[in-house]
Amino acid sequence: MNTPIIQAHGLTKRFGDFTAVDALDLSVERGSIFAFLGANGSGKSTTIRMLIGLLRPTAGTIEVDGVDVIRRPRRVRDHIGYMGQKVSLYQGLSLRENVEFYAGLYGLTGEELERRWTALRERFDLGAFEKERSEDLSAGVRQRAGLAVATLHRPRLLFLDEPTAGVDVHNRARFWEIIQEEAEAGVTVFVTTHFLEEADYCDWVSFIDRGRLIANAPPEELRSRFSQGYRIDIDVTAEERPRVLQRLDGAIPAPELTATGLRVRLPKLEPEFLGRLEQAAKEAPGARIAIEQPAMTDVFRRVLASVASQDPRGAP
């Protein structure tokens, strides 16, 4: 099936006078990792909660895995896993007991549960914390536990609302490893986050600002459209510089000559260029190459600026 697993058109949510989400159009491909980026209060959580049927939209349509979520929110529940902003583990219960509880609700019990939990426990490195009370777990462990519980019943869709908030860098990386593994196994992951660099882990990125969708494309494309591009610094001796230039000629626009070598700016890293760069590196063994990727924060700022210049509402 090639139809997108999530489709939303004109999704709007108003709370009184305040418009939290404004005519959003979304389309998420099966098996992809879809990132929903935006500042705090931009409408990310509201959107995700509408998609899973927790909130009723003021206007618009939503279809998740073929189900009209607005009319029949309960139909999807067996296939989706959700991890909210507050990891919902019950106080007074140990991690293991929480797992058993949620498993029971999805009909996962007995041996099957044992097998599944043993695997998850391993993968998420939760073995040491099984008997701990949930209120005693540290933030990183809680998040991992939350994700484990969300994937317990092997859902086809994962909705994760700011899963890495308050988590240290090391755990964040681990998190994204797991998410990518899930995606590779065919699970569609819909993630919201305000960490803009996390966009690079994803197949598709949507920027949301004050309830409006302001960008919707793969991260690479956004980079190429909304940045100064990649900056490649090649440190090379004066003697070897001409040779490198020659090697790269044709694949790049006019390079800058710097004190230490040369600098190239490219909107995208094409394979052809990379090939030539590799060759040039082989021919000039003393050369040092540094590639600087445009930061997502920069990209985001440019996106906002470009939207503002077209937007009667004015700059953010």
Place this chain on the structure above:
Amino acid sequence: MSRWRTFVSNVAAIAYKEAAIIRHDKAFLSMVLIQPWMMLLIASYVLSNKPADVPWAVLDQSHTALSRRLVQSVQATGYFLRPQTETSYESARERLREGKALVVLVIPQSLARDAERGEPRVQLLLDGSDPLSAARIGGYVSQVASSFQLRISAPVALDPDRPIRSAGPIDIRQRFWFNPTLADREFFLAALAGMLLTNLCLSGTSLGLVGERESGTYEQMLALPIRPIEIVLGKLVPFVGISYVLMLFAIVVPGLCFGIWPHGSWLALFWTTLPFVLASLAIGVLVSTLVETSAQAVFITVFFALPSFVLSGVMMPYQFMPHGVREVGAVLPLRWYQIACRRIIERGGGIIETAGPTLAMFAIFAVLLALIRWRMKPRLG
């Protein structure tokens, strides 16, 4: 001198902040605005021991003009509904069992003859489930009976000074509780201020401190150069202000609506309210140092307020309570406050008469303050 000045300015700063918080706390404000009216209405109109609309039945085995007149006399008191007619003892008992009648007047066949001989007698069957009501209603009927003029045709009005003549094992209690002059409304309204202030003080402070601990602002405050005791006192100040407003409400509104004004000194009233408010607030603060979550705090204050209403003598005179229990109530500020209030409002007392209770409340406050000081350490753990 400067240490005193920093003390005062610190307390004032905290007080100002607290007042600002209260102004924005809609839930709290609505409670403060709604509850007094609610309790006033209840104390004035709902709480009453005076019987009304009493369902009753008559088993008239005499069927004479005399018996009919007797029934009419009872009816004329205005406390009863129209009597149901019973035809047998068993059905009368059933009526009582079903709760359809509270009292059954059984008039023997021989009533007229007994009257001639000078010893007329009737029987009353009472539903003793609610003993207070039973005693009162029994009392009313008995009174009608004993003032009943055997020879005059018109029923006689109830004479509250005429003593009851009745007999039987319920005699004693019936006598005790039959008190036609019992001024229910005054009794409860005199205690209204105490009840309102107790509610306010307990919930306000216990919530305030625990809430701060939960949200982390308490931690913040400890980092400032303010002593814990200053924090506590600063928090209490706005509540003292609100308390006085409530107290005025509890005195003025009954006066305007029902003409129940204090007979005694207003100054004494104001003065005696101070230690009561301080002590009640201190209880709330103490509770907040003992619990972890704000839900727990509110729970405890609620389930403390209620026994304190009972034990203090607000709902029922404490002199009626068994000895050990009576003394326990003396620990509660509300006990002394309602004593003082009653002395001022009903008896016209002044500063001197209320000196004892006022002193007691100050003493309680001092003890509580010491306990709080002991519990509130300048560190978190």
Place this chain on the structure above:
Amino acid sequence: MNRRRLWTLVRREIQATFRDPFTVTILVSVPIGALLLFGFILATDVKHLALGLYDGSRSAASRRLAADLAANKTFDITAYPSSDAIGDALGSGAISVGVVIPADFDDDTRRSRPGAEPPRIQVLYDGGEAALAGNAEAFVNSLLQASAPALGDQARDPRRSVVPGAERGGGGIGVVARAVFNPGLEGTPFMVAGTFGFVLSFLTTLITAVSIVNEKLAGTFEQLQVTPATSIEILLGKLLPLGAVFAFDVALMVVIAGLVLRVWPEGSALLFVGVSAYYVLISLALGLIFSATSATAAEAVQKTVLFSIPLVQLSGFLFPVRNMPTVVQWLANLLPATHYIKISRAIYLRAEGLGSMMPDLLFLFVCGVGLIYYARRVIEARA
């Protein structure tokens, strides 16, 4: 409805409830405390009222009167040497009532004829206690009235004993009164029966409201809504375990009331526990509805308390509904608590049959259905 899912929900609720020591303490101590507070302390039994007596006459008649006053433990009598001493004792609060018998008491009674002026005895009380005063005065006065003719008789013929029977009145009809239920007019059974209503209305609503608000704050409620669990399952998953706990509480209270306060239900205890369990469900549903409108646990508690205070007063727990103004009675009869308390008292005190309790039972039933339906909608509601 899926039984396994329901069981999962119920099991978790039980685990969570019993692991919180505070909740467990509340669940046990509050019902018992309320029983003791209301059944023992607030029960309208009057005993041990401190009475000071100055007997200026010291005659056989006055001694007989003093004996009557001391008769059934209503008063704790202390003798004082003068009426001034009594005045002082009243002022200091050592006594609540003072009785002064004048020196010429005996002569007065001797001259007494039916209808004549009764012996003049002074009854003093602390005027600051109106209720107390009124009661005490009425009591002493009526006691004196009753004794006086008898005393008068005795003075004329000492061999005739004073019979506490019907008075020989000059005019007026004598009354023999008897209480069919609770013949001793004990206050305790009345209070005990009402206490169930109080506890089951107040405590249940409070605990549910707090529990659910806490879940909302922790995010677990939202998570539940995303799982396959249906709203009925979620609702029952909360009501059933808490209902069972409170039903146990009811049984506990029945036993404690019986053993400690010596009040057992006149009617069927089983019926009582059954009706009480149903009423618990009603209150729990109400608590759930309150929690839906509150953002914090403290707010939920405040709302509950605000609602419960009038509920307790209006429900006839302390003061009969009948005595209230008609409009207020209508209001009171809308509350399920009022009907439950009526039924409690009917079963506990009068062993009333099902037939005559039907209207109240029906009201409770309909209320229950309505509230549970509404609670389900509250759970299902999406913002």
